[in-house]
Amino acid sequence: MSLQEQNQQLVVTERTRHRRLREQGSTEVADLDAILRAGFVCHLGVVVDGAPMVVPTVYGVDFATRTLYVHGSVASRSLVRAPDATVCVTVTHVDGLVLARSVFEHGVNYRSAMIYGVPRPVTGGEELLHGLRIVTESCAPGQWEYAREPSRKELAATSLLALPLAEASVKTASGPPQDGDGPDGELGLWAGVVPVRTYFDAPEPDPALPAGIAVPPHVAALGAGGPGS
Amino acid sequence: MSLQEQNQQLVVTERTRHRRLREQGSTEVADLDAILRAGFVCHLGVVVDGAPMVVPTVYGVDFATRTLYVHGSVASRSLVRAPDATVCVTVTHVDGLVLARSVFEHGVNYRSAMIYGVPRPVTGGEELLHGLRIVTESCAPGQWEYAREPSRKELAATSLLALPLAEASVKTASGPPQDGDGPDGELGLWAGVVPVRTYFDAPEPDPALPAGIAVPPHVAALGAGGPGS
Numbered sequence: 001m002s003l004q005e006q007n008q009q010l011v012v013t014e015r016t017r018h019r020r021l022r023e024q025g026s027t028e029v030a031d032l033d034a035i036l037r038a039g040f041v042c043h044l045g046v047v048v049d050g051a052p053m054v055v056p057t058v059y060g061v062d063f064a065t066r067t068l069y070v071h072g073s074v075a076s077r078s079l080v081r082a083p084d085a086t087v088c089v090t091v092t093h094v095d096g097l098v099l100a101r102s103v104f105e106h107g108v109n110y111r112s113a114m115i116y117g118v119p120r121p122v123t124g125g126e127e128l129l130h131g132l133r134i135v136t137e138s139c140a141p142g143q144w145e146y147a148r149e150p151s152r153k154e155l156a157a158t159s160l161l162a163l164p165l166a167e168a169s170v171k172t173a174s175g176p177p178q179d180g181d182g183p184d185g186e187l188g189l190w191a192g193v194v195p196v197r198t199y200f201d202a203p204e205p206d207p208a209l210p211a212g213i214a215v216p217p218h219v220a221a222l223g224a225g226g227p228g229s
Numbered sequence: 230m231s232l233q234e235q236n237q238q239l240v241v242t243e244r245t246r247h248r249r250l251r252e253q254g255s256t257e258v259a260d261l262d263a264i265l266r267a268g269f270v271c272h273l274g275v276v277v278d279g280a281p282m283v284v285p286t287v288y289g290v291d292f293a294t295r296t297l298y299v300h301g302s303v304a305s306r307s308l309v310r311a312p313d314a315t316v317c318v319t320v321t322h323v324d325g326l327v328l329a330r331s332v333f334e335h336g337v338n339y340r341s342a343m344i345y346g347v348p349r350p351v352t353g354g355e356e357l358l359h360g361l362r363i364v365t366e367s368c369a370p371g372q373w374e375y376a377r378e379p380s381r382k383e384l385a386a387t388s389l390l391a392l393p394l395a396e397a398s399v400k401t402a403s404g405p406p407q408d409g410d411g412p413d414g415e416l417g418l419w420a421g422v423v424p425v426r427t428y429f430d431a432p433e434p435d436p437a438l439p440a441g442i443a444v445p446p447h448v449a450a451l452g453a454g455g456p457g458s
Contacts (some may be wrong), residue, residue: 055343056341094285132332178242199425203427209409210417
């Protein structure tokens with residue numbers, strides 16, 4: 001296997017190996033990246049006192065260094081208690097409800113990525129500023145240049161986790177229900193997919209905003225794309 | 230405290246106690262229920278070999294018995310390995326991107342519920358049928374009556390987890406950015422919220438569907454509400 005091929009395929013470990021049938025696993029790095037690019041909210045799983053804790057938080061990816069930055073004080077708190085602990089970051093986009101003829105064949109179309117690793121806390125220095133920029137730009141491209149950058153005091157109150165995109169699992173499900181061929185296809189029942197769409201609606205100005213400050217182009221442009229798209 | 234008041238407030242434990250400021254915690258049972266009713270996909274956190282695993286899956290709630298049913302073979306597999314293990318089920322609705330004048334005040338408006346507990350596997354009998362009905366109706370009300378019910382063989386291949394809605398934490402963030410009052414309000418920068426909306430789009434019939442089978446009313450009605458709404 002050439003180096004290039006290695007770079008394009010995810011390494012499979014015991015916990016990222018795919019087992020199920022209907023849902024499709026992928027080891028393509030491009031699939032992982034597409035899922036990560038399409039969102040800005042992840043669910044971060046940590047173990048606290050032996051029990052799992054799953055917290056929604058924002059993230060961003062530096063694709064040049066293949067580093068995922070996760071924001072959140074909750075995560076930091078758990079990290080302090082267990083600095084070498086593995087975390088699991090899951091990003092999910094729900095694409096549709098699969099309504100089959102039989103209850104058994106019902107499902108959800110989705111794209112999901114799980115990233116495992118021992119995160120490195122980023123609590124200061126150039127990397128904190130860099131990571132915050134990555135996370136901010138992941139939410140709203142152009143916003144980092146537009147908004148006021150964090151002060152030294154604000155940076156001291158901010159922490160990120162950095163996680164390499166090294167051990168990851170991608171799962172997707174798509175397409176129509178699969179019970180049209182068998183005897184259930186003769187039942188005369190409707191079957192299909194009800195798509196789930198997520199989009200950015202028109203920006204709502206802060207009521208405290210003075211008159212005459214227009215929505216900047218990079219914010220107006222958000223509506224053209226949208227999370228999960 | 231009267232029984233009624235007890236029923237309406239969540240019991241606070243060490244791990245469900247709220248610590249942060251901007252994000253608002255709630256101990257209202259009504260807030261928990263509203264978040265659970267508004268969705269059908271959760272993130273299930275389990276501990277496998279000491280590491281957290283966070284898996285997206287579908288859920289439904291029986292509000293009469295206050296039992297949350299979670300679907301998923303992954304969960305079952307981890308349960309077999311650790312039958313008495315606590316899980317964490319998190320349901321999150323992303324409502325908007327909060328763009329402030331300063332990067333530090335940026336955030337996400339959301340509603341989120343975390344439920345902790347030791348789940349009970351439901352692998353057969355009347356409760357499995359009941360739980361599947363709850364999960365199916367949570368996704369698409371009316372669909373259980375419409376579709377073919379599971380056969381005995383299909384039930385044998387299905388498992389659910391049942392989790393009491395006993396230990397739960399609710400967190401929400403809403404409203405405009407909060408840096409309009411201080412010096413940042415003088416920067417002349419636009420600030421506000423970009424709402425994130427999620428909806429059901431028009432149903433897409435299975436290509437294998439014979440001509441003449443119309444979308445049933447309960448499926449057409451999905452577009453009126455939508456997940457996360």
